[in-house]
Amino acid sequence: MKVAIDAVGIRGHGGAAVLCELLLWLPIVRPDWEWHVFLFSRNLREFDDPSVSDKVTLERTDCGNSGISRLWWVNHVLPKRLNEIKADVLFSFANMAPSRPLIPQVVYCHQANAFLPKGLPIYAILKRARWWFMRHQILRSAYASGAIIVQTDSMRQTMAMIAPRLQERIQVIPSGYRTPSGKPIVRPEKESLINNAARPRLIYVSHPSEHKNHLTLVRALPDVVDAIPSACLLLTLAKERADKYDYYVKKLQSEADSLGVSRHIVWLGDITSDEVAFALRSSDLSVFPSLSESFGLGLVESMAAGCPVVASNMSYAHDVTGDSAEYFDPVSPKSLSASILKVLTSSGRLGDLRDRGLRKSGLYCYDGIAETMAKLLEKTRTQGSH
Numbered sequence: 001m002k003v004a005i006d007a008v009g010i011r012g013h014g015g016a017a018v019l020c021e022l023l024l025w026l027p028i029v030r031p032d033w034e035w036h037v038f039l040f041s042r043n044l045r046e047f048d049d050p051s052v053s054d055k056v057t058l059e060r061t062d063c064g065n066s067g068i069s070r071l072w073w074v075n076h077v078l079p080k081r082l083n084e085i086k087a088d089v090l091f092s093f094a095n096m097a098p099s100r101p102l103i104p105q106v107v108y109c110h111q112a113n114a115f116l117p118k119g120l121p122i123y124a125i126l127k128r129a130r131w132w133f134m135r136h137q138i139l140r141s142a143y144a145s146g147a148i149i150v151q152t153d154s155m156r157q158t159m160a161m162i163a164p165r166l167q168e169r170i171q172v173i174p175s176g177y178r179t180p181s182g183k184p185i186v187r188p189e190k191e192s193l194i195n196n197a198a199r200p201r202l203i204y205v206s207h208p209s210e211h212k213n214h215l216t217l218v219r220a221l222p223d224v225v226d227a228i229p230s231a232c233l234l235l236t237l238a239k240e241r242a243d244k245y246d247y248y249v250k251k252l253q254s255e256a257d258s259l260g261v262s263r264h265i266v267w268l269g270d271i272t273s274d275e276v277a278f279a280l281r282s283s284d285l286s287v288f289p290s291l292s293e294s295f296g297l298g299l300v301e302s303m304a305a306g307c308p309v310v311a312s313n314m315s316y317a318h319d320v321t322g323d324s325a326e327y328f329d330p331v332s333p334k335s336l337s338a339s340i341l342k343v344l345t346s347s348g349r350l351g352d353l354r355d356r357g358l359r360k361s362g363l364y365c366y367d368g369i370a371e372t373m374a375k376l377l378e379k380t381r382t383q384g385s386h
Contacts, residue, residue, distance in 0.1 A: 002034040003377055004087035008064040008073055009094030010039070012046030013207050014297045015110060017273065018175045019093060020050040025179075025370035027053045033374075036085050038078065040064070067133065074098055074141075089381040091373075095134070097141040104384025106377055107138075107145045110175075110294040112316070113211060114138055115158050135162075142166050146380035149173050149373070151295035154315035173372050174320070175295045176364035177304040184274040191278070194234065197266045200284040200344050203234040203307070205276055205298040208245040213289040213312070214252050216333050221261040223337035228344065232264045233287075234279060239267040280305035284350075285343060288312060289330050296320050300364045303357030308350050310339045324356035 003026075007019050027035060035056040042049065044065055049058055059081075064073035074096050082090060082103060090097065090105040095114070097107040114135040142148045142163065148170045150156050160167040194201075202224070206212045214235070224231050241249055256262045268279065280286060286302035288311040299320045302309050311317040312330035326343050329335035343349050 001030075001088045001378070001381065002036065002086060003089055003091055004082055004085065005035060005037045005091045005093055006074070006078055006097070007093045008038050008040055008061060008078075009070060009096070010045065014175075014295070015094070016045070016047040017178055017297060018110070020047070021176065021178060021366045022093075022370060022373070023050045023052050023056060025366045026374060027055045029367065029370045030374045031055065036087060038081070067130075070096070071137070075100070089377055089384070091377060092141065092145070095138050095141070097145055099140045099144050101144050104380045105145045106147045106149060106380050107141045108149045109138055109142070109155070109159065110151060111138065112155060112158075112292045112294040115155075115162060116292060139163055139166075142169070145169070146384050147171055147376055149376070151175050152316050152319040154319050155294055157315075171376060173369060173376070174364060175297060175300070176366045176369050177297075177300045177361060178273045178277075179366060180277060181274050184277065185272070186275050186278045187272075190268060190271055190275050193266055193268055194279050194282050197234060198230045198232045200228060200231050201234055201282065202231065202285050202287050202340065203236075203279055203283040204287050204289070205236050205280070205301065206288075206290065208237055208241075208248045208252075210248070211290060211292045213291050213330055214248075215255060216330060216336060217287060217289050218252055218255050218261070218265075219259065219333035220336035220340065221256070221264060222259050223334065224340050225261060225264050227341050231344075232266055234266045234268055234283060236268050236271055236276070236279075238269040276301060277305055280307040283307050285310060285340065287336070287340065288317065288325075289328075289336060290314075290317075291330055292316070299325070300361060304361040304364070306354050306358055308343060308353035309357060310336075310343055321357070322360060324353060324360040326353065 010016055010019055037058050039060050041060045041062050063077055064070040075098050079098050079102050090103055092107040095109050095111050097105045114131050150172055151174050153172055156170045156172050159170055237249055256265055280302055286307045286309045288298055293316045296316055309321055309325040311321055311325040311327055313327040326339045328339035
């Protein structure tokens with residue numbers, strides 16, 4: 001069977017992490033299948049070409065680099081290429097698929113903000129319009145697909161509430177933690193930043209964006225350092241940026257300065273998956289205040305690294321971590337600081353969360369995830385050919 005994977009639209013962050021893992025594991029669980037993957041050209045994404053087996057063909061394109069161009073790619077260019085390569089089934093990995101498919105297709109929806117945008121300021125009219133437009137296109141794709149994959153039950157319920165006719169087609173398949181490297185590489189400057197940070201070390205693994213809710217975490221820090229003066233917070237953000245997130249990071253720095261906690265924050269910058277794992281293993285508590293997630297990669301990676309978790313009291317986090325986390329109100333700095341201190345000042349609670357998290361992480365291994373996806377692709381192809 002030949003499976004086409006459309007990953008045009010994936011530029012980096014969690015989507016890239018999941019894609020690279022699937023391109024590693026899907027050919028392992030189905031070694032006799034062929035895989036043809038469509039990606040943005042390297043200059044349009046933040047991640048390098050993934051390492052793939054000889055059963056995987058990577059095809060790069062500049063098409064799809066804007067809203068209109070993306071629709072042209074999905075509905076015109078992609079179907080033509082699918083016919084030319086004689087694909088049997090399409091796995092649309094980047095939320096959108098052809099609205100008039102020529103072959104059976106499965107669409108992978110991992111854009112929670114398209115359905116429940118959180119954390120946006122009231123004046124962010126253009127961003128809200130963008131999310132509304134994306135939701136409309138995702139639903140068009142979903143109605144034309146044999147199956148829709150989401151990563152959590154809360155995402156399934158949200159989508160089914162908005163589009164009840166899709167309920168029977170929505171499948172929950174979680175993501176997982178990234179496969180550890182055989183020979184992990186940690187750059188000396190990153191290792192030094194982490195090892196020289198005072199303890200206890202809090203860490204938030206996340207890229208900058210309003211819904212990631214860094215601001216509440218920064219505002220919770222004064223109460224934490226009042227109680228534990230040596231506490232510090234590791235952020236996987238670059239202090240100086242030359243991109244659209246520069247204003248966001250500057251806002252965090254300004255808030256930290258005004259609250260007098262700047263010296264308690266370590267800016268790790270952009271770090272690799274090996275460095276994420278090292279940072280988590282070297283930290284005392286993982287804090288995850290995000291307001292909206294399709295899954296929450298930082299949650300599973302923290303559990304797998306043995307780093308106890310305190311998380312937003314949101315449905316996505318409960319779906320992923322269950323009883324393996326301490327929860328807080330994500331819009332309340334006081335609630336967040338209280339949860340942090342509750343865990344840090346109780347060695348019993350700290351150890352209990354670590355143990356629970358390690359056991360829970362066993363559910364998020366990619367060999368099982370890839371097998372479940374492969375079975376769904378096979379089923380969709382069979383049903384679509386009848």
